[in-house]
Amino acid sequence: MPAESYPDDLRYHPEHDWARIDGDSATIGITWYGQDALGELVHYEPPDIGAILSKDAAYGEVESVKAVSDLITPLSGEVLEVNQRVLDAPETVNEDPYGEGWLVRLRMADPAEADALMDADAYRSHLAAL
Numbered sequence: 001m002p003a004e005s006y007p008d009d010l011r012y013h014p015e016h017d018w019a020r021i022d023g024d025s026a027t028i029g030i031t032w033y034g035q036d037a038l039g040e041l042v043h044y045e046p047p048d049i050g051a052i053l054s055k056d057a058a059y060g061e062v063e064s065v066k067a068v069s070d071l072i073t074p075l076s077g078e079v080l081e082v083n084q085r086v087l088d089a090p091e092t093v094n095e096d097p098y099g100e101g102w103l104v105r106l107r108m109a110d111p112a113e114a115d116a117l118m119d120a121d122a123y124r125s126h127l128a129a130l
Helices: 032-038 084-088 111-116 120-128
Strands: 011-013 017-022 025-030 041-045 058-064 068-072 077-082 104-108
Touching: 011 120, 017 111, 025 032, 025 077, 104 111
Parallel strands: none
Antiparallel strands: 011 017, 017 025, 025 104, 041 058, 058 068, 077 104
């Protein structure tokens, strides 16, 4: 498992999801803290391509050796792509949460929503308060 990290180029949601913003699209995944709390992932239930996601709502599930957990989207938008690698090998999220372990790419409905997400320092402070 990689060392705990929270890259500065990402935005973070209190439910332990991250977003990498690129123009009007975003790549979404689970933070290091989130995957560590879940334990080894054994199944990923993604949204359908073309699905419309609403900020702060459940959009899929991950199952670990510990529990089944809803995934909460940090941004609203349309699903453009689902990471096939994670479907085939869910443990990829544990091995590389910010790289090969991303979950979905979406076209943001409102790019301004990203401004409400935390930067890395704010997310670290959020974790310290848990």
